[in-house]
Each structure stands twice: as structure tokens, then as C-alpha cells.
Amino acid sequence: MHEQHFLTNEFVVPERMKAWVLGGPDEIYLVEKPVPEPNVAEVLVRIDAVAICATDLEILRHGVPAMVEGGLPFHKNLTIGHEYMGTVVKLGTAVDEYRIGDRVTVEVHAGCGRCARCRQGMYTSCLNYGDPAKGHRANGFTTDGGFAEYAVNHINTLVHVPDDMTDEEATLVVTAGTSMYGLDVLGGLIAGEGVVVTGPGPIGLLGVAVAKALGADPVILTGTRDRRLELGKELGADHVVNARREDAVAAVRRITNGRGVHFVVECSGAPEALNEAAQMVNRGGRICLAAFPQHPVPVDLASLARNNIYVFGIRGEGQSATHRAMALMKQRRFDARLIHTHTFPLDELPTALKYARERIDDAIKVVVKAKC
Amino acid sequence: MHEQHFLTNEFVVPERMKAWVLGGPDEIYLVEKPVPEPNVAEVLVRIDAVAICATDLEILRHGVPAMVEGGLPFHKNLTIGHEYMGTVVKLGTAVDEYRIGDRVTVEVHAGCGRCARCRQGMYTSCLNYGDPAKGHRANGFTTDGGFAEYAVNHINTLVHVPDDMTDEEATLVVTAGTSMYGLDVLGGLIAGEGVVVTGPGPIGLLGVAVAKALGADPVILTGTRDRRLELGKELGADHVVNARREDAVAAVRRITNGRGVHFVVECSGAPEALNEAAQMVNRGGRICLAAFPQHPVPVDLASLARNNIYVFGIRGEGQSATHRAMALMKQRRFDARLIHTHTFPLDELPTALKYARERIDDAIKVVVKAKC
């Protein structure tokens, strides 16, 4: 199926392409525009599939987060969509890490490579965030993304897709990479440690899967929807807690015989989530904020300080975590496909977005495909 | 002066001693009680000087923090005081690291050595906190402290005092160790990095001193009292900001040409401090919470997550930071004595506490001495 026929025709790149672009709030248009050109260390990707992220819905409604402060409420004409995969169809002049025809999936952030953070390897914290002239790209945020036929990607944002992985599954690598990164920042030695994941959205569900794949024990998932929690069990949760029926903190204490866990990955964005997480961990515990409430919320900082708790904010995936996530997925350590629920053609993006936003038909990950 | 005359008389330990003990809220009594016996890996310290910490005032009024949840509002009969120094007068059976007559200063936490955290070297996060039967001690918090003539200390909590350091200066090592630890948890490579210290209390002031000693540049101190800020300058601050006259965030941005700093050590406990710190650091910045408001405060978690900010709560000193602080003080890298303002005899502890609490006569560190 994914054999690499180097037929001339297959990878002929047209001059123009279809792309969805932002208008005003909640407006998105299908337009035709020139196919972009890859720079020296970039490739052109023909987009084969793209998953919808909750952040896409946010951007569509409120604009790109980092832009809000700057006063630009909307990034008009931007093509959003950052969870995509496809096929390399053109190489920058210095690229030999990839070949025409390679199937690839992407991560979001290409750091500038020249600021203090990038030099430390913390490219998701690039100090030139949003400055494409200096080489920063965050496709779907500050540069054009995946709701289109083609996109340019720096090779740092690419991950090879194995032949036996479907396009749909490959779109989930960036989500799994975010979950992986959430665990990475907590310090890395996960085997045998208790991990609570709060919030059974896509990052939370794959957070459960990655934590279990790395040997965490027990893995506890908290949430409010039983179907999601059941899915969490299938993905590796040892215990699930429906916070509508049982106090989540009490449940974690009960399951761990009062000891609490060492790690919490907060994926719910609920206002009380951080305070609860601080009560779920034991002294010296660590909490990753992979989600957050939109507005300031009351936080009991005294409990953080008194209990030596560390809180790690993350913006998406980093530290090449997508590569590690792909390694686990390729080895079938968990089945990310369980969170993929719907597929629509690219032309029907508005419908796909509606399914994702309204969770129609229990939608979790909704994928848009060029051809389906 | 500090020659070690091993005169029999000098280190004769009496059977009973004077000690101040807690009564109800804001009640403290001078009593006579038996001199305690050191265990196998402990020593008996004759207390020569003890500094008053804001936490002592807290405990006196509200009880030991960790105890509040447990329902015991007051730890009656506890001898508080944790910033003391003195002379080793008796050795546990397996102690050869110290000798009778050694001058020592102390850190607070002796971990149990057997829980998961202690085994990782995170002894201030001991999971057996408050369980002396398992070997945990936090003198002045969960076991008897320094407002007395003698105290027992695990050798893990001792630091040798050089001959040319006064008793008063030696009491400041634990404060400097807390400042040092606050910088340690931020990652360690401080030279050439911008550091903001918020709050010119003792930990903040010595935080300035330690940051500068390690080569941080610039070191910025924010506060509201000009005299304290001036002291910060003497201790090494490159810039001071009086937040009553200039917005502290704006000032930090101005001083750093808009770039912000990599590190903030929050020592004020002000309600807005964490949110402001998050605006002072650049992407990937790190904040240490060495102080905190007593009650939950609104925190903009979105800014932490979006900017990859890490927040490290600390409870006092850890990772043997007191030893590093002493190393710097011994080498005269900064003059901690600048924060010592008043001295009273042990018998006048209530007066000393009053000076500390009401900052009478601009008191910063008030020291109580056995003989003065």
C-alpha cells in the first residue's frame, strides 16, 4: 500500500493548491493559493491526513493564543491545523534526511536554533517565537498549517511513518508526543511510579497509554465521562475515577493506600485541577500542566511550597518527544487508534470541526483526509 | 577565641537545662527540663546563638504548618527556633565526623533516610515527615529546637563553623542555605543569567548575595522598602526596584531590554507575586516559590503553560545547600552579617520576638545568645 513508486506523476507538485484560511472569529474559507516553497532545510509535504485539536477550535474562535496579547485578535488568512501527516514531495537544497515519497508525520515547533533556549534544546520555548525570518515556525499557529493540500516543514518537525501505520494513526503522533513530553518534563523515571492523569481528552488518554507503556504503576485516570474513562482502561489505566461520583483526591488516596502518587499530568484545564493535583501527589511530587483554565483561578501556593511540589507548564510537545512516541506506537505498545472516531474529506472541514467541537456522536479525534 | 581547650569543665553537660516552650497561641514559657540524649548518629549541641525566623513567629501564633491539617492547632511544649549554632558537647556512639568542642551551625531537616524521597536525596520532602520514631527530625518544627540551652541534632544537619566566623554570622547559614537551595532547584547554571529576587526579607537579601556570588548578571531585587533595597545593593544587586514607585514587571523588562530573565526567586509571599514573576521570565523561565501567601490567590495558569514556565515550591533548605552556602560565606563572597541587626540574651526571648515581629528599629535578623 505504501510502497514507494517513484512515478514521475505521483509527486508532481502543482503551482496552486486548495487551503482553508481564517477569516474573522469562527470564519474559515476554502481558497486557492500558491503552493509554498521549501527553504534549504525544509521539505514540502503533501498533506494526506490531519486531525483536529481542541486548540484549532480555540484559534478559530479566539485567535492564536500568543497573538492575543499583541493585539491581533485574528490571524486572518492563516491556515491552521497542526496535527497532520503526509508525503514528502519536494526537498530543500540541503536535505538528505528525507526522500521524495517518504511518509512523514509532524510536530509543531521548529525553533529558531539561535536563541538561548533553542541552544539549550528547549526549542518549544524559542525566544524568537513567531519570528519566521529568524527561522521559527509553529505550523498552524504562526505559519501555515495543515488544513490544505500542501505545507512546508522544517526537517526538525518531521517523523518517519512506518509502512504499516495508517494515515489516521500517524496524525495522532503529535498528540502522543505531547503526552510523552508531559511525562518527560516530570523527570523520566516512570516505571513503578504512580501517575495520575486528570482529564480524559486526547492528550490525557494517550498520557495514560504512554505512562503505562513506560511501566508506571498504578496509572489512574480521572474524568467525568464514563465512556472516556472506559477508553482509558483500554489504553492502560489501572484505575479510573469518575469525579462526578467520587472525590478524585479521596479516590487517589484510597487507591494508593494514602500515599498519593509522585506524578500528575493535568490534562483537564479544570479550575480546581492544580489544587487537587497538589493533594494527589506526595511530598516532592511533580505536576505537569498540559492544560489550563482560560482565566486566573485560585491556587493554594502554600501547599506547593510546603510540600516541595514542582509544577511544569508545557506548550505542546518538545525534546523530540514525538520521536519517542512514534517509537512506542511503532512497537505497538498501545493502540492510539482507539481515540480516532471520525473521518471527513478535506472539503468538509467545517462539518469535521463541528463534530469535534460539539462532540457529536461521541467524537474524540476527528480526522480530515485529502482522499477518503 | 575559638581554640579547642578540651578542659573537662567546659563541656560538662548538666542534667537539666532552660528551654522556652510553646503554650497556646502567642504564649511561650521558659521552663527547666532534662537535657536530651543524642542517639547513635546524633550529637548534643550546646546552643550559643539562635536567630529568629519569620516562621518562628508564624508557629508561635498559628502552630506548626504541617500540623494544622492534622487538627493540632498548637504543638504545646515544643521548643521552637531552628536557626541556631553552637558547640558539640556530646557524641552519639557512631559519630566521628564531629568532635567535642566543634563549633557547628545547623540546617533544619534530617530525613528518615528510608522513604522513597530520602533515597533520592530529597530529604526535605521526607515522606515520614514528623515521624521521629523513623528518624525524621525537623528541629523547631516537629522536634525540639533552639530556643534552649541544648538541642540534639542528627549529624546530617550539622555544618562546621570556621574559627573566624562569629556566632551571630553562623546563625545565618541556614537562611543563606535556603537562598542557595532556591537557586539550586532552578537548575544550577547561574553565571551570566538574569535573576530577579522578589521580596527583600532575609531569604531574598541573601538570595541576591548568593546569586551574585555565583555570577548571575543582572541580579534585580524588587521590594517596597528603600532601606531594604539599599541593603540588597550592598549584598550584590545590580538593580533594585521599589514596587511602590514603579511597576516591577515593567522595570524588569526595561532593565533587560525587554527580554526578561531566566530565573525568579519569589521571596515576598505577595498575592500577585507568582503572576508577576511569570511576566518577568522569558519563555522557558523558572520560578522558585520560597515564600507564599497564606490563602489561595488567583494565578494565571495559562501563562505558565503557554510559556513553558516551571514553578518549584521549596520548603526551606535542601540538597546540603547549607554546606554550599557556608563555603561561600567562609570564602567571604558576601557579607551575610549585613542582615543581622539586633542581639538579645536568651532570657529576653519575648523581647527579641517582639523586635522581629514588629520590625522595631528596622530589625531584620534578631539573634538570641546564651551569653551576650
Add this chain to the structure above:
Amino acid sequence: MHEQHFLTNEFVVPERMKAWVLGGPDEIYLVEKPVPEPNVAEVLVRIDAVAICATDLEILRHGVPAMVEGGLPFHKNLTIGHEYMGTVVKLGTAVDEYRIGDRVTVEVHAGCGRCARCRQGMYTSCLNYGDPAKGHRANGFTTDGGFAEYAVNHINTLVHVPDDMTDEEATLVVTAGTSMYGLDVLGGLIAGEGVVVTGPGPIGLLGVAVAKALGADPVILTGTRDRRLELGKELGADHVVNARREDAVAAVRRITNGRGVHFVVECSGAPEALNEAAQMVNRGGRICLAAFPQHPVPVDLASLARNNIYVFGIRGEGQSATHRAMALMKQRRFDARLIHTHTFPLDELPTALKYARERIDDAIKVVVKAKC
């Protein structure tokens, strides 16, 4: 089978026990001696099974390694054996982490808890190594070990054994813990990284298993015995290289398309192993020395420096790696039982040692059981 019947009789501890003790080189005697008493943070373990390690054979012939320098060629009357498991039959006065009747397996090192290294969590590097008065124990090395009916263990050296794990498998936890620790010191993020394990002895074979369990890809095992290499495949090696038939460095380069791997765990002790490892890793690669030649060997230090290679010597397991190893084994991430080949009763220890030393009948792990 492993139900906990708290019958009085079952855990009655006799006054005397059988124990094998060292004589001169290659001499070991079965004697009767008093059952030891556990100290405050220790337990008494009734030994149910003990595996033979190559180090046991070394000690039997040459004395305890750390002792050689000190001039004591033999530790007469020491009971060796450090890979044992059993049942808790008596508790020190402050122990509530374990109960009478608990099945436990052990790790070797109980640090003193008071030296600079133990305080950092590096208890296998205890600066009071060999000083039991200060609390250090290394059962089977500096304090009595497992070729006996009973042994005393500090609770820091215990790991709970689940009911459905056999005694024989439980003896392998310390070996797996050493393999785990070998990977831990390399930095922890193993998923998707290439790992070479050189030498298919027990630590090497379980090194393959742990590396694969954590998602390493590819895992390459080198050795000279095809049967061992086959076992490596069963335990998770993606590739095996018989160094008698193919140059091991060339093979690793071939398998990795010339790139080399990031990590090598050296478990062979071969004279050329470190130099070869340095050619197997890419720039910035990391090598763990879990084995070593007895005498100095030529090493190309220039290649280490020019290529930014880090080399980590380890002495057995550390950082509570046995707990992580047990977590993986309990979750059946690999089948350590594959390396257990023979079982003998305790009385036949000399025969068991002979099997282990001469690899009679392809012996890998030879286990001695109290009752079999």
C-alpha cells in the same frame, strides 16, 4: 501458595541457623551460627532462594573486591550471596513498611544515610562503604549475605514480591535492577534510541529485556555464544551479533545505517569492549561500564574526548532501580525466568557454584533453595 497464614509456627525464629562461610581461597564451609538480630530499621529475612552471581565466584576465589586494596585477601567467615529473596520473619522496632510473612527480594546496598553521597541519593557510592557501625551494609560483600537460612536487611534493601511470582524469579530482581540502573545512569530517555548491550551474561541479557521494555529501538546484543544470543532475541533484542563471525563495531554500524547508537551498556568485561563501544556510539554517546576487565587495558581516551563520550562506571544497582525492575517484571514486560537454568538445595551449594563457574549444562542463573 503464597497466602499469608499467620500461623505461629511458621515464623518462629530459631536461635541458630545453618550458614555457608568463607575459608581461604575457594574454600566455603557449612557451619551453624546464631541467627542475627535486626536493628531498629531492619528486618530478619528467612531466605527462601538465592541466585549465584559471577561476583560470588570472584569473591570465593579472590576475596571481596573492595577489600583487596586494604590487604585482607579474604574475608574469613563471611557469608556471601547477595541475590536472595525470602520471607520477613522479624521486624526492627521502627519498621511498619513490611509485615511478618511478607515475601521480599533484596538489593545489595544499604548506604549509611549520612555521608555526602548518600545525602545526594547515591547510596551505592556510600563514602562509609564497609563501615557497618555507621549503618552501611552490602550483604554478601561487607556484611553477611544469603547463603544461609536467615539474613538481616535494612528496609532500604527490600522489594515486595507479588504473590504470583515464584521464588526463583524473585531472585533475579537484583540482576534486572542492575541492568535497569545501567540504563538509568545513561540518562533515562530510552524510547526510540538505539542501545547496544555487549556481553550476554545475566546482566546483559536482562539489559536487553529492560531496554526493550522501555521502548529502545533497535536493541542490539553482541556476544560469542549463539545460544546466549538466541536467548537475547527471546528477551527482546532486535539484532544479535556473534562477534566471532562478524566484527561487532562493523555490525552495529551496518544495522544503524552508519549512524551508530546513543547508548552502550558494556556487560562483557572484555579488554577491547570500551574501545569498541566508543566506536559503536555516535558523537555525544554514552557508555555504561557494568563489567570490566580485572587488569588495566589500553583505552583510546582521545576518541572519548573528541567525540564527547561519557562513560559511567556502576557498582551494582542503585537509585532504587530494583523497584523499577520489579515493576516491569510484575507487569510481565519481559520474562526474566528465561535466564534461570538450574536449582539446587542449599546444602549442595558447592555443586551449584561448580555449575555456575563451569557453565555446566549451559548454566546461566543457578539458584539455591532452602527447600526444593
Add this chain to the structure above:
Amino acid sequence: MHEQHFLTNEFVVPERMKAWVLGGPDEIYLVEKPVPEPNVAEVLVRIDAVAICATDLEILRHGVPAMVEGGLPFHKNLTIGHEYMGTVVKLGTAVDEYRIGDRVTVEVHAGCGRCARCRQGMYTSCLNYGDPAKGHRANGFTTDGGFAEYAVNHINTLVHVPDDMTDEEATLVVTAGTSMYGLDVLGGLIAGEGVVVTGPGPIGLLGVAVAKALGADPVILTGTRDRRLELGKELGADHVVNARREDAVAAVRRITNGRGVHFVVECSGAPEALNEAAQMVNRGGRICLAAFPQHPVPVDLASLARNNIYVFGIRGEGQSATHRAMALMKQRRFDARLIHTHTFPLDELPTALKYARERIDDAIKVVVKAKC
């Protein structure tokens, strides 16, 4: 003196320049060649001063180290010299971090920014080492360096020079940066720890200075030349050991009361240096190999493994250590100028090289200046 007169004439860049280029072994020619053009993230530096490194002498005689394996004994026509400073005279199109007229000093390695190591921040271990098409530069090694009138530098390799620092001192930043990096890889918390530096060459001498600046105690320097050792004392060594008169290991044990030190930075390249370092450190000690013998030497790997010793090979400076070194030098924490002994004009490079090689007149750092 260093006022920035933006006179048109001052920064006019000619089309051609003088440059020294390699011929065969020990042959170096002064030629005229085109001034190079900076790429998008690069600048053109007018070279004002350049120091001679022992590695320059090596390359001149034996070729660039990394090239030896590849079979090219000499890199004909390469301009070597990597310890230079100068003035920015032209900017790449995306450069705003530096301005025309800025005084800068350099570090050697500009990583590709796209390989696995660069993405981790380990740019000195770039997997595309020597591939300028992919963006790697190591000026003076794989791309043209500083024995010329102009050189191109990626902005990642630049450090601002303060106005009150002389050209000569600024050339020493890369050496101090290497010393700093040598301490960085050892783990970072240096204050109060014992550090031995073996070998009083430039890196060793500044290693002493940096270690002391960070609060190490004691700092011990070993060597064989008394004048160099005296210089070590001026730069901060607490103790110096002339290994011709006293066994260096015994001396370190004596000075540290038998305990040894935690860290050794090996800067001598002596055949026995690593074995001796392993005896100077205590258990869990760490050794940085900043120098190395040219040929394999016998190493006692058993002592590394048994004592949990870690060995870190480094190739020059990394982790932006030059910036930290400059921060300390700018704050006058040590006086690097003490190691600068001679200055020659660029035209007299052969004489300068002779002084450096033969240590004529006790030469340590010999600097070549465009105008002197």
C-alpha cells in the same frame, strides 16, 4: 578606546584579504583571498586578535583531528586559528542580535541545528560535524578560522565583548569557556566541593580560576612546572602540587584528609592521568577529560566501575559556556590576562607559533594582532 564611531570608512569591507593557509605538515602560507560572505544567520568579523591554542599546533603538524580517520592527512588551504575576537563589519540578512561595530569574541562550534544532538542542545557533538552544507561550522577546524583578516561566524558562536576588556583578554574567553564547560559537565554544583585540576596549561589554569570563582573548596592544581603552579595560585588554587616532588595522588589525599575530591578536570593529557584521577576522587566522583594522550594508554576500568566513577569526554566548549565564562570575566572574578604572555603582529604568525610551540620565554598564551 572602544567607542563605536560609526564612521563609514571604518567598516568598509574590502574584496580581498590576507589569510594564512595550511600547506603540508608544518607549512603555513600567507595568501590573499576573497573576503567571505556571511549567510542569513551569520556575520562577518574583522579579526582584531587571535590567540594560539595547542590544538593549532597539532593541526599544523598532523592535520585536523576529525579528518585523520577519513584519510585526509591535511586540510590544504584551510585557515586555522579558533581563539579570536574582532569587530562585526557585516550582517547576514536575519541578524539583529549584533550590530555593525560590535566587538565580539567567538566560540568554535556552530552546530547544524537539525541533528538529534543539536536538538538536545549538545551542539558540540553535532552529528553533522564537518558538513557545512547542513550548517555545521567549526571555524579553524572544518571551516576557515582566525589567522586572517576576516572570518564568517554564525551568530551562535559570538559573545559580546564589554568596552573595558582588551582585545587580548577577549581572545581568552573561549579557553575559559572550555574550562567552564569542563566543570559544567561534572554536574554544576561546585561551591564547597573539592576540585583537582591536573595540568597547568591554559585550560587547566583557567579551570582553576573558574572553579574558584564558583566557590569550589579546595581547588588543587597539579603539574610539573613551578612557575605555572605559581600562576595557578594567583588564579585561585588553594593548593598546588608539583608532581615531580610529590606523588600527586598522595598529595590530594593528604590535603583532603584522606577523603579525596568529588571532581577532577584532567587537562594534562598525561598517560597516567585518568588512573590517577580515579584515585583522587572519592566514590561517585566525576572526572572530565579535557585533554588526552594521543595513543591508547592502560586504564584501570575496574576502579571506575567499582567506585561508580563517571568520566566525561569533552571536545572544547559547549552549552554556551563561553557566555558564562565571559560573565565571570566581565565581573572580574578572575584575571585571565595572567596567562597572556606574548603578542605578535599577524604577519609574524610563524614566529608566534614558534614561541607557543617551544614555550620560548615561558610563553603561555601567545596572541597575534592585526594591528599591534
